[in-house]
Amino acid sequence: MEEEIDALVIGAGFAGLYQLYSLRDRLGLSTRLLEAGDDLGGTWYWNRYPGARCDSESHAYRYFFSKELNEEWEWTERYPGPPEILKYLGRVAEKFDLRRDMRFGCRVVSARYDEGANRWVVETAAGERYAATYLVAAVGCLSSANVPDIPGLRDFAGQWFHTGRWPHEGVDLAGKRVGQIGTGSTGIQAAPVIAQSAAHLTVFQRTATYSVPARNAPLTPEFNRWVRENHAEIRAVAESTPNGHAFRIADRNVADVTPEERRAIYEAAWEKGGLQFRATFRDLLVNQAANDTACEFIKGRIRAIVRDPETARALADVDHPYATKRPPIDTGYYETFNRDNVTLVDLRADPIECIMPRGIRTRSREHALDVIVFATGYDAMTGALLAIDIRGREGRSLRDDWRAGPHTYLGLQVPGYPNFFTITGPGSPSVLTNMPVAIEQHVEWITGCIAHLRRNGIDAIEPDPEAVRRWDAHVEEAANATLLSKAKHSWYYGANVPGKPRVFMPYAGGLARYRAICADVAAKGYEGFLLGRTPVARSASMGEFAEARGVGV
Ligand code: NA7
Numbered sequence: 300m301e302e303e304i305d306a307l308v309i310g311a312g313f314a315g316l317y318q319l320y321s322l323r324d325r326l327g328l329s330t331r332l333l334e335a336g337d338d339l340g341g342t343w344y345w346n347r348y349p350g351a352r353c354d355s356e357s358h359a360y361r362y363f364f365s366k367e368l369n370e371e372w373e374w375t376e377r378y379p380g381p382p383e384i385l386k387y388l389g390r391v392a393e394k395f396d397l398r399r400d401m402r403f404g405c406r407v408v409s410a411r412y413d414e415g416a417n418r419w420v421v422e423t424a425a426g427e428r429y430a431a432t433y434l435v436a437a438v439g440c441l442s443s444a445n446v447p448d449i450p451g452l453r454d455f456a457g458q459w460f461h462t463g464r465w466p467h468e469g470v471d472l473a474g475k476r477v478g479q480i481g482t483g484s485t486g487i488q489a490a491p492v493i494a495q496s497a498a499h500l501t502v503f504q505r506t507a508t509y510s511v512p513a514r515n516a517p518l519t520p521e522f523n524r525w526v527r528e529n530h531a532e533i534r535a536v537a538e539s540t541p542n543g544h545a546f547r548i549a550d551r552n553v554a555d556v557t558p559e560e561r562r563a564i565y566e567a568a569w570e571k572g573g574l575q576f577r578a579t580f581r582d583l584l585v586n587q588a589a590n591d592t593a594c595e596f597i598k599g600r601i602r603a604i605v606r607d608p609e610t611a612r613a614l615a616d617v618d619h620p621y622a623t624k625r626p627p628i629d630t631g632y633y634e635t636f637n638r639d640n641v642t643l644v645d646l647r648a649d650p651i652e653c654i655m656p657r658g659i660r661t662r663s664r665e666h667a668l669d670v671i672v673f674a675t676g677y678d679a680m681t682g683a684l685l686a687i688d689i690r691g692r693e694g695r696s697l698r699d700d701w702r703a704g705p706h707t708y709l710g711l712q713v714p715g716y717p718n719f720f721t722i723t724g725p726g727s728p729s730v731l732t733n734m735p736v737a738i739e740q741h742v743e744w745i746t747g748c749i750a751h752l753r754r755n756g757i758d759a760i761e762p763d764p765e766a767v768r769r770w771d772a773h774v775e776e777a778a779n780a781t782l783l784s785k786a787k788h789s790w791y792y793g794a795n796v797p798g799k800p801r802v803f804m805p806y807a808g809g810l811a812r813y814r815a816i817c818a819d820v821a822a823k824g825y826e827g828f829l830l831g832r833t834p835v836a837r838s839a840s841m842g843e844f845a846e847a848r849g850v851g852v
Contacts, residue, residue: 300428306749307421307431308332309407309687312341314437314722314738316388317362320395321746322433326753331429332397333421335406339392341439343384346485347469348462348672350492352380352515354484354574354628355733358526359545361387362735363534364743368394370530373523377573378515409688410434412717417758419719433749436684437722440730443682445675445796447480451654452671459671462489472497476667478659480651481674482508484627489674491631494641501666502636503659505646506624506788507617509597513628514572541809543728543736548578553589565596577622584781590620597621604633611636613645623786625730679790680725680804681705691716704793704802708762708770708827709817711741717759720745725804726774730791732810740810744817748825757830766827777808 306322308315311334323330336344353360357374372387379387392398406424413420419434444463446452452459460470462485477497479486482504494500518526526533537545553561568576582589598615605611614633635641649661658668681701689697695715700706707713710727711720722741723729729737752760778784783791784803793799806813820826 301420301430302331302428304329304331304429304431306330306433306435307419307429308435308437309421310334310341310437310439310442311336311339311401311403312343312437312439313362313388313735314439314742315341315435316391316395316397317364317739317742318435318437318722318745319397319400321742322435322749323400324395325746326750328433328749330400331431332401333405333407333423333429334401334403337403338385339388339398339401339403340381340385341437342442343381343388345442345463346465347381347467348460348465348485348489348674349472349496350488350490350630351462351465351485352378352488352513352630353384354378354513355544355735356546356573357518358522359533359537359543359733360384360735362391362739363530363537364739365394366530370527373527374518376515376517378513407687409690410719411688411690412692412719414692417717433718433720435720435722435745436687436724438683438687440680440683440723440734441677443678443686444673445678445682446673447675448797449651449654451656454656455654455671456656457669457671459673461673461675462486463677470670472670474498475669476658477501477670477672478503478666478668479672479674480659481676482506483674483676484625485676486674487627487629487632489672490641491629491635493672494635494638497640497670499640499642500635501642501644501659501668503644503646503651503661504613506619507614508624508627509594509617509621510627510629510632511569511574511576511597512572513630514570515630537733537736538740538814539811541811542574542577543732543734543810544574544578545733546575546578548581551580552582553580553586553592554582561592562596565593569596569600573628574626577626584622584783587620587782587785590622590782593621601633605636607636610643613643613648616645616647619786619789620782623781623783624789624791676790676795678796678799679730679793681793681799682796684721684724689716689719691719702800704800705804706767706771708767709813709820710806711744711817712760712762712828714762714764714767717761719761720748726770726806728806728808728810728813731805731807737810740814740817744821747821751821751825752830755830760825760828760830763827763829770827773808774806775803777806778803781807783807 305328308318319332322328357379408424410421418430421429444461473496476499478501480503487510533545568579601615602611649663652660658666705725707726710724788794792801
């Protein structure tokens with residue numbers, strides 16, 4: 300028997316919690332939330348690896364919708380770690396009495412649109428079934444762990460872990476020889492902490508990247524008072540910047556200042572720490588010559604910190620412009636390579652051949668290991684959605700429709716899948732932003748949209764394929780207008796997962812601009828969407844989309 304409800308939300312992270320609250324308490328819809336994990340938290344439920352910490356500054360890493368919640372909640376550190384974020388989300392669930400409509404340990408395996416009934420029939424791994432008019436995927440952009448298919452892993456005699464599936468009880472690495480594959484945001488956070496307890500840490504680096512110190516610190520009572528008294532301003536800044544952070548991008552180009560001034564600006568940003576380094580000049584992400592100056596500055600810092608010249612060379616041998624792959628921030632990452640118990644293996648020069656029962660063999664030698672840590676990232680943006688067998692009208696399948704890359708309108712809806720919404724889906728600013736701010740906007744837009752449908756007796760909404768075609772093109776154009784398009788090997792392009800279509804997935808036009816576009820679409824009566832009972836007629840085949848965009852697998 301199916302449980303009949305108005306709306307079903309998948310995922311209990313920042314997005315799912317707020318969506319449940321909005322649909323249930325603002326619109327009065329019967330709503331359930333299904334979560335695969337055994338508790339809430341989303342990304343933060345799963346990511347418990349050593350050194351895990353948010354890269355967004357805590358004063359803007361929160362919901363802004365509730366003044367009362369903001370007044371009662373105080374973060375303790377500049378960048379919160381998983382325990383504190385889980386405590387925050389737990390408090391949110393408690394305050395808004397969300398748990399009664401959440402079901403944990405429920406992995407959704409399929410979602411099928413029943414056209415006759417205009418209902419989504421959703422099934423979990425345990426065989427429970429739900430039927431809902433509206434289906435909202437709040438499954439996260441970085442939740443489908445990517446464990447590379449390296450020959451021999453199955454025969455490894457030690458332990459291995461992916462950072463995004465780290466055991467909640469922790470792993471005792473004391474006295475162990477640990478090999479860490481991956482030097483993205485996660486690997487850069489994990490290595491310094493692993494090195495403190497492991498007998499030896501070998502870091503396997505495929506692509507060097509640019510990291511800036513995070514400079515985490517406890518927050519002072521004065522700062523927290525300032526935050527409490529200035530929520531409206533902090534929110535206004537976060538909602539009006541391209542990246543959803545509560546800092547503004549400097550209104551100057553690199554060429555506007557002298558080389559000495561530029562150096563002083565970079566030095567000050569390096570000392571201040573964090574993603575604000577990206578905001579030092581407004582042309583860093585659009586002008587190669589400007590970007591080069593940031594690259595040179597950071598490479599100089601790496602060489603100054605790392606004592607062994609060969610290690611410094613490999614760490615500073617970055618092949619892409621600054622911030623065109625997700626820029627990490629760190630706590631003592633480069634300094635870690637000055638420890639006696641840490642070695643860097645440059646996989647460009649010495650690639651991994653296979654995993655042996657007792658370690659990893661690279662072309663030149665075998666590295667004896669007790670533990671392998673895969674800090675190898677995610678099947679980003681589409682992985683968690685496509686892990687579910689999602690079927691729209693006439694049995695069409697999302698896996699087939701997205702074979703050549705995702706097609707959405709505004710990252711919010713997919714043609715052929717009525718009343719199905721994605722929060723921070725591909726085609727929206729999502730991973731290029733401070734996520735809670737992007738999430739709030741999506742949740743509020745979806746809630747407003749569903750309210751509009753119900754007010755006007757409209758049964759179903761889905762995008763017009765023509766609007767999708769235009770949006771796809773705009774997403775590509777927005778990426779091409781920046782240097783992000785120069786790092787074709789980034790996970791923004793799906794390049795980290797073999798066989799994944801190479802399409803730039805997030806929207807690089809900026810969150811503020813995106814918000815304005817979404818608001819305008821809604822104000823014009825959901826322009827670009829088809830509203831009605833059977834908004835079917837004009838649907839085009841997804842093959843045509845792929846052709847129009849010239850994308851291939
Ligand atoms: P990322 O940013 O995808 O980083 C993964 C790292 O793992 C990166 O250095 C990859 O190298 C490396 N990698 C992936 N596959 C392999 C194989 N097969 N061999 C060697 N190295 C490999 O994931 P993170 O978890 O660090 O960060 C995800 C996001 O979480 C982050 O952006 C923040 O938003 C928070 P590559 O660069 O692909 O050559």
